[in-house]
Amino acid sequence: MPSHSKNQELLLVTIPHCCQTLARTLLLAGALISTPALAQDSASSDIDQLYRQQCAACHGPDRLGGMGPALLPENLSRLRQTEALEVIREGRPATQMNGFGNRLTEQQITDLTDYIYQPPDHELHWGEAEIRDSRIVNHPPGSLPDKPVFQVDDLMNLFLVVEIGDHHVTLLDGDKMEPIHRFASRYALHGGPKYGPEGRYVYFGSRDGWITKYDIYNLKVAAEVRAGINMRNIAVSADGRYVMAANYLPHTLVLFDASTLEMLELIPVRNDAGDSSRVSAVYAAPPRNSFIAALKDIPEAWEIRVQNDQADIRRIATDTVLDDFFFDPDYKHLMGAARDGKQGVVIDLDSGDTIAQLPLPGMPHLGSGITWEYQGRRVMATPHFRTNAISIIDMENWEVIKTLETDGPGFFMRSHENSRYAWADVFFGPDADKVHVIDKQTLEIVKTLQPEPGKVAAHVEFDRHGEKLLLSIWDRDGAVIVYDADTLEELKRLPMDKPSGKYNVWNKIHYEEGTSH
Structure with a gap:
């Protein structure tokens, strides 16, 4: 690796510490x-x-x-x-x-x-050499202490709150509901952070393609790598060994070693005819020991198993291009939303067959869907981007058993196994400052809250036990509001800068039924 000059090093010290590592990498890589x-x-x-x-x-x-x-x-x-x-x-x-x-x-x-805001007039390239040259290792595996530098009662009841207003993340004690630490993130995090199975490491993905491995115990960035130019999201394998990135640009999936973020494989996303596709998202499927990738431009879904650090790809043909995915708790079935925004399909992941069609007009946001037990059967509920409705689907016969009328099109739904309520926002409507509370056994909206008139209320996340929950006031002068999950009473407000997602360690690691996966 080439060295840099004293003048370049002098330039580095004039840059704030948070940018020095990246700047040094740019100088070294050329x-x-x-x-x-x-x-x-x-x-x-x-x-x-x-x-x-x-x-x-x-x-x-x-x-x-x-x-x-x-x-x-x-x-x-x-x-x-x-x-x-x-x-x-x-x-x-x-x-x-x-x-x-x-x-x-x-x-x-x-x-x-x-x-x-205009596309470049030349082809953009981000390949194996660029990915490898971008990698930054601040703290190699084993170089930091194994004990947290802070004191909490339950390391599995921590939250990470993404604040998109000034691109920071707050680590929150989920028992006391008090901030522990706040740190800068990459620009425009997207797709939600993903935890390793031990709960110590968390992986962030940004729209610019950066993957950041963060050591929660030591409150430090362990490593970073840039997987693409425009990235949709990342997934971490159930055993914590691998990270996979899904890119819009270039049309690739990229496999990394989770411990070091070293690139293991760059996978062009093409069909047999050579047509390439953006990747809508990639998900870990723990019961299947695989990743599932949703393709944006080709009527296929890919199941990817990693053997000897290499990807083994199984292509599943679909009847139409699918924009959004949801999986049942056992990952036996995939629910996909068709691009026309008028229907969904159910695919048996073992056989690859489409086994049901779902009438879901209004562009369902399946990625935000949740499931629960209702009258001895499992149901799934999803909001819609374009319709003032929540669809509730029987997951045994794949029929829509009820459609709830809401105050506007929604973005997020959340619940918890131990809570009798599901929460849904109306993010895309004129009444976006409201949020609905739904009784999961009567399938009725029992309360509509308006936490801060005139400011968007969105995205709920429960604590580990389902006893408290966090709701965002999505504003530069915003807050995370803590509610009692049973009484629905407000307990406290934590000021934050446009907080978007909140992510509980236990719920995410254990794929709690009321949170997104």
Whole structure:
């Protein structure tokens, strides 16, 4: 590996500590990319030059990211263009993004904003060499103490709260409901963190393709690697040995050693005809000792088993391209939402056969579905992105037994085996400041809460025992609200910066029936 100069090292010490490791990696690797230079035609040369002068040092000459996030349309999907314009003009607090309002004209700021929301005019590449060169190992396995540096009653009742307002994560004591530690994350975490089976390590995935292995016991980043340019999510195998990443760009799945984040295999996602596909998501299927991948552009689902550090892929043909997946608790059946947003299908994972069609108009969000026992049978409930409804499905005969009318289209549902209630938000409607509480035995909405009028209320997560739960006020001046799961009384509020997901160690490791998997 090449060395860097004293001048480069001097540059590093002027960068905040949180960015030094990445900056050093960029210097050592020479570059994060292996793509051609941007085309310089007469219509684009001025804006290309402006970008290179003002933005490339932090965001990369081909917009793939560096110390700052990637500036590509797919990676910016969570940021409205008007908001991006304001960030360029005013900067972003608590980051290295300074405002350009005193250096650029308003037209230049508008041109830059338009530029980053347009796809590049050349092919972007992120292959094996780029992945390997991106890996950062701060603390090799065995180099840190095995005992936590903090005191709690139950290490399995910890929460991680992702705060997307300023890209931080808070570690929370689930017994006392008090913060333990807050640390910076990569830009735009996506897909939810995944815990190793021991509960010590957690793995985060970002839209920019970064995988971060975090040691909860020592409150330190152990290792990082960049799996792709635009990544959907990651999964950790049931035995904790492997991490798999699902990419939109490039069209790949990537297998890593979980202990070191060393890349084991780069898997192009193509069918027999050579057509490639984005990967919607990848999931661990513990009872099957496998991963399941959902494909965005090809009517297939892939089951992947890892043997001798190599992926063995089984392709399951589907009747249509599926956008969203849900699995029954035994992982014998896969429920998929069709792209037309009007139906779902049920696939027997052993035979690969489609065994049922589900009438689910309104684009069901199956990934947020939950199950419970109802009158001796297991049912599954899912909200819908486009319809004011929650569908409740009998998982023995695959019939919709009830449709609950809600105050708006929803995003998340949550419950717990020990709770009589399920909670559902109405995230996409005009009444997004409300949340419904559903009695799981009467299948009725028994209460509608409005925790903070005018501010979005979303995403519930229960504690290990199902006795308390956390609800987000999804706002820069937001909070996590702690409720008594039985009485539905508010217990306390913890101020946070646009908290999105909350993830309980026990529930996630043990695949609690009321939480997403």
